[in-house]
Amino acid sequence: MDLITRQLEDLFLKAVQKVFPDASCAAAVVQFTKDPGLGDVQCNSAMALAREVKDSPRNIAGKIAAAAQELDGIRPLKLISSLEIAGPGFINMRLDHQAVWKYLADQNEGRVYPSVENEGPVVIDYSAPNIAKRMHIGHLRSTIIGDSLKRIYRHLGYTVVADNHVGDWGTQFGKLIVGYHRWLDKTAYAESPIEELERIYVKFEQESVNDETLLSEARNELKKLQDGDEQNTALWHEFIDSSMREYEKIYSRLGITFDTHRGESFYHDMMSGVIADLKEKELLAESDGALVVFFADDEHLHPCIVRKQDGAYLYATSDLACIKRRIDEYHPRKIIYVTDDRQITHFKQVFNIAERLGWTVEREHVYFGVMKFTDGHFSSRKGNVIYLSHLLDEAEKRAFEIVTEKNPALPEEERKDIARVVGTGAVKYFDLSQNRTSNIIFEWDKVLSFEGNTSPYLQYVYARIQSVLKKAGVNGELPPPSETEFTEGEQKLVHSLLQFSSAVVQAAASYKPNVIADYIYDLSQSFNSFYNSHPILKEEETKRDFRLYLCSETARVIKNGLELLGIEVLERM
Secondary structure (H helix, E strand, O other): OOOHHHHHHHHHHHHHHHHOOOOOOOOOOEEEOOOHHHOOEEEOHHHHHHHHHOOOHHHHHHHHHHHHHHHHHOOOOOOEEEEEEEOOOEEEEEEOHHHHHHHHHHHHOOOOOOOOOOOOOEEEEOOOOEOOOOOEHHHHHHHHHHHHHHHHHHHOOOOEEEEEOOEOOOOHHHHHHHHHHHHOOHHHHHHOHHHHHHHHHHHHHHHHOOOOHHHHHHHHHHHHHHOOOHHHHHHHHHHHHHHHHHHHHHHHHHOOOOOEEOOHHHHHHHHHHHHHHHHHOOOEEEEOOEEEEOOOHHHOOOOEEEEOOOOOEOHHHHHHHHHHHHHHHHOOOEEEEEEEHHHHHHHHHHHHHHHHOOOOOEEEEEEEOOEEEOOEOOOOOOOOOOEHHHHHHHHHHHHHHHHHHHOOOOOHHHHHHHHHHHHHHHHHHHHHOOOOOOOEEEOHHHHOOOOOOOHHHHHHHHHHHHHHHHHOOOOOOOOOOOOOOOOHHHHHHHHHHOOHHHHHHHHHHHOOOHHHHHHHHHHHHHHHHHHHHOOOOOOOHHHHHHHHHHHHHHHHHHHHHHHHOOOOOOOOO
């Protein structure tokens, strides 16, 4: 079964073609109504045809509706229960209940995406911390937005390659090697390698201000590393391994996984090939000894240096080599890069060059705004950089205090586990529920609130539903209901449940997980309105079973939606 709106669009297109076979603008757009009191879905084909067929939209709508009902009647599973012509020529429809129950079941199993063109792998490049530096708040958005897109695309049936393009090459390693030999505290290094590497790197920068010989020494050590010196290569691997172990701790807490961790060094030997390709296409120019790619005036891009005067390559060269390797290895339909908006120009340059080289794979830069605390930017220069481990610790601590206040009778270990799920989920959801292109102001009171569009609120709604189902003795899936008469609250909830898959498709198309977050929040509000105005357990059996079914379906959709955001649910809170 396809998306319900796409099934109806196909039906109405056939109806239009049957009634108006000569119409050149035959089309059908079906969408969910904003007001479920008007119907479940709406088609506006009549207005588009009025000028060409020279009739009123209402008359046209009536003819299309009659043809659609006739065609629907010969389907194995009828879609339309009733329809009416509204306003200037809208066709408002109620969906057949059996079609609704079948669609909800298929939707929960991810079986409603056959029309999604998901052939060919999608490569998603995200997180990308720099080796020998702790992950800080600046890494949060790329990491969790990229992970959510991975989950969304896999849900839609795509093959996804999740790649962590870590920064593991460059001049900093010469400095680290010098610092390692001069100032390493072995005890501190044993306890927290990455923190000690950060310290000696900062010390190098401070000492080199007054001692220029340190920079020369660092260049020599880097040259030895680049030439394959055994000792420096071993140290370099040690720095990478130590850093990755620390990153994995953060990723584990966030529920983040990758298919590959390929740093810049992986592509280093391929960069000379990129230069050769650029020369062959006559795209290179020399400028002060450096090799540069220039752009047309109407592209409004600064020249892109791909090899410096001293022969060193740059980020653009590395990213071009990366594109070439990914095309050769995966033959992807699309490559998605998740970075902050400061890299917009960089990726415009890289994508432009790749296109001119004839590398025609689709490329998308999914950029995002910065995150701030209420007192301003995070800044390592000001000494107030917020490390991700500290942020997650604080989230769990605050969540534990809230859980203890709300439910002190729970065993301490259970409260700790709830605090872990609620705290981590709250941080992730606060980010993912925002429009990714906007800047974010991080406020703890909003992040951990149990009211409004927050993860704790949605997790609480899910837990409340589980409590109702448990009291009713429900264990497992409920059969489709026989109920055919809905109250306004029931109709609104069903109407909301039907739209989950459409929200997922929209989130994938726009690269915006907040579309799913907004949907889950709207669904939860619809459920709470239903729950507060409709008795469940004390109703007669048929109505009771129907409302329990709606509870169960709502819980499943909330859980599935939060999973696409990388957020866990709890059976009780």
